[in-house]
Amino acid sequence: MTDQDKAIEKQISQQAVNSFNDAPNARYKQIMQSLVRHLHAFVSEVELTEQEWFEGIGFLTDTGHKCDGLVRQEFILLSDTLGVSMLVDAINHRHSATATETTVFGPFYIDGMPDREFGENMAFTPGETALVRGRVVDINGDALAGAVLDVWQTAENGMYSGQDTEQPFGNLRGRYRTDADGCFAIRTIVPVAYPIPTDGPVGRMLDAANRHAWRPAHLHFMIDVPGYRKLVTHLFNHDDPYLQSDAVFGVKQSLQVIYEDLNIHDDVSVRLGMEVPFKRACYEFVMESA
Ligand code: BEZ
Ligand code: FE
Numbered sequence: 001m002t003d004q005d006k007a008i009e010k011q012i013s014q015q016a017v018n019s020f021n022d023a024p025n026a027r028y029k030q031i032m033q034s035l036v037r038h039l040h041a042f043v044s045e046v047e048l049t050e051q052e053w054f055e056g057i058g059f060l061t062d063t064g065h066k067c068d069g070l071v072r073q074e075f076i077l078l079s080d081t082l083g084v085s086m087l088v089d090a091i092n093h094r095h096s097a098t099a100t101e102t103t104v105f106g107p108f109y110i111d112g113m114p115d116r117e118f119g120e121n122m123a124f125t126p127g128e129t130a131l132v133r134g135r136v137v138d139i140n141g142d143a144l145a146g147a148v149l150d151v152w153q154t155a156e157n158g159m160y161s162g163q164d165t166e167q168p169f170g171n172l173r174g175r176y177r178t179d180a181d182g183c184f185a186i187r188t189i190v191p192v193a194y195p196i197p198t199d200g201p202v203g204r205m206l207d208a209a210n211r212h213a214w215r216p217a218h219l220h221f222m223i224d225v226p227g228y229r230k231l232v233t234h235l236f237n238h239d240d241p242y243l244q245s246d247a248v249f250g251v252k253q254s255l256q257v258i259y260e261d262l263n264i265h266d267d268v269s270v271r272l273g274m275e276v277p278f279k280r281a282c283y284e285f286v287m288e289s290a
Contacts, residue, residue, distance in 0.1 A: 013040035059201050066200040071163050073107045077202045080104055080248040081211075098139045099288040104250040105232050106220065108160040109152060116174035119185035119272040124168045125155040127189025129275075130259055132235070133268055134283040135182040136223060143182025144287060150175050150222040151186060158194030185268050190259050190279050191217040193242050206247070213247050216240035221285070228287040235283055257281040 016036050023029035048056075066074035079085045085104050093102045116122060119131070136147040152173045154160050161171035178184045195213035198206060206213050218234035236243060238256040259279040262269070269278065 062201040074200050076107050081202055083249045086249045098286055100231055100233060100286045101252045101254050102232055103234050104248055108163060110162050113173040113175055114170045116176050119187050121187040122172055122174040123189045124171045127156045129278040130188050130190045131269055131278055131280045133185040136178045136285045137182055138287055144225050145178055145180045145182055147178040147223055147225040148175055149184055152220045153191045154194050156192055191219050191237060193217045193240055196247050214242045215246055216242035223285055225287055227290055229290050231287055257283055
């Protein structure tokens with residue numbers, strides 16, 4: 001590449017950046033100019049061929065076509081598998097060290113799932129019986145009564161209800177509330193590891209990179225308490241083989257729980273009339289004020 005070539009390429013990039021100089025919205029201008037600068041730097045660095053440019057356009061086109069506006073959002077899946085979702089999450093939750101850590105929301109949340117009683121069973125498909133219980137507290141450790149815990153997990157076949165139309169409505173989903181002492185109890189099944197959808201362009205990308213599509217077993221939570229920051233997180237099974245290689249980079253050490261074997265009742269399982277043995281996981285969620 002001659003100095004003249006370099007000057008021409010630099011001029012193209014500068015012109016594209018400058019074309020946003022007069023954007024009236026300062027934040028929009030900042031974002032677009034930075035985006036164009038980084039995009040041009042990337043194209044220059046790898047010296048993108050015309051063929052590769054065309055393949056990139058095809059990949060993005062396929063990604064859009066794979067979205068159905070309901071359960072399938074291939075662009076979010078792309079963001080997740082490129083680590084962008086977790087980076088955005090980290091930037092936006094530079095919270096106090098004491099609050100519960102956040103993780104990726106994922107594409108399988110469904111709003112308006114059934115309200116469930118303390119300890120109600122939300123599993124209508126087979127699995128290993130589990131009791132997930134604990135408390136929701138503020139950063140001083142004081143109980144938060146009436147916290148709403150929206151929870152969701154896959155069935156043993158690795159699919160979420162809604163995604164898998166064979167599952168009964170509301171299977172492995174529900175909205176629980178904490179009692180006066182900030183306690184919650186969820187009767188469910190032990191979560192299993194599952195692969196993210198691979199029948200689209202994101203699957204092709206993972207294949208080309210020799211990456212697997214698995215997420216370690218987890219239970220999703222979205223916890224809402226008036227006056228506190230909404231908490232979007234998971235609890236991961238501590239012994240899952242995919243903890244070190246989550247396809248969407250969502251694992252955090254502080255979010256791992258042990259599903260211990262319980263052969264005798266605890267105070268909650270006896271009250272709920274559960275049969276022993278079962279698995280039990282306990283966790284205390286710490287909310288930070290808004
Ligand atoms: C999930 O955990 O539901 C999920 C997160 C990111 C991508 C796909 C699925
Ligand atoms: Fe999930």
